[in-house]
Amino acid sequence: MEKAQVGRPRAFDAEAALEKAMVVFWAEGYEGASLTDLTEAMGISRKSMYAAFGNKEQLFRKALQRYTEGPASYGAEALQAPTARAVAMAFLTGAVRANTRPGRPAGCLGVQGGLAAGESGRVARDTLVEWRAMGQAQLRERFRRAVEEGDLPAGADPELIARYLMTLAHGLAVQAASGAACEDLQRVADAALRNWPPS
Template sequence: MEETRMGRPRAFDADAALEKAMVIFWEQGYEGASLTDLTEAMGISRKSMYAAFGNKEQLFRKALQRYTEGPGAYVSQALQAPTAREVATMFLAGSIRANTLPGWPTGCLGVQGALAVGKTGRIAHDTLTEWRAHGQAHLRERFQRAVEESDLPADADPDLIARFIMTIANGMAVQAAGGAEREDLRRVADTALRCWPPA
């Protein structure tokens, strides 16, 4: 069991508490998630939250990392696919699954977390903008490699393809949050992939 700085064991499961915080941020966004909402869901006091996770911004960053390694793990998995088209296919399919997981919030924490924010949410907005850009950069690098390996045509634009795939995925996240069914999103992904550059 983890210990606090004072050497006493924590009376709660930090991993479970972080996952509950992730769900609250996913459902309500950064600004919508109050400290009361967070601590009640986590089953801890504010003092315990600050001691274990830092302030709300630090907790959000940790929750986003948890999301990246959990529901969002499809990104790193897709990047390992052997061909560029399979990367795109797996990326969109993984996005659909993550956006429509039974028992979890719909949509994507990285998209919905800070779509509309005031001054107090700027840090979250900037954090998520950077998070999405990071994912797009990984796609761009992977597609650039595909061009170099002749898996994509020599005149293909890796940046444009990465931006296109990311835009489709982000749009599907918004659609999922609005109630779109998994099969509807699959049809969107299939339609998008029909625009794939010919070999």
């Protein structure tokens, strides 16, 4: 009986290649990132890209997951803060830092990645709409718990507070992409929380 042939091991580091693809999507957006841009940054051929990651849409989803677990991990970490106000502060401060980190593209992959996408970018745009909605739902649930625990007033609206923070975070990302400095954006985040909770 013949032995099953074992495939050749990959001649590249898939995690490092995915990290590079994430940066290209972050800097260029979904439609702006051509397959040539992606494969050149990743240091692999198109054939290797398809074999390891699938098509461009699949690669984008994997890059977005990496972004969620890496640069955007401040969102999940903020949810663990002990009070609703501390959650809000950690969330906005994390957004400011992630959007203005030296050596990384300015702004947020999840905000800018598919906003201007045409028909060919519909899947990416819809994926990012879902991604942003999921983040808002996680904040809403955390603030609902804060109301139940008495950390927020009984009349506080968890949906409104979550939407308020997401709107601020998205605005911070756009400002960062326009060249605003980290310090200036942090002052905006601080000012936004002076009247906590928003009513």
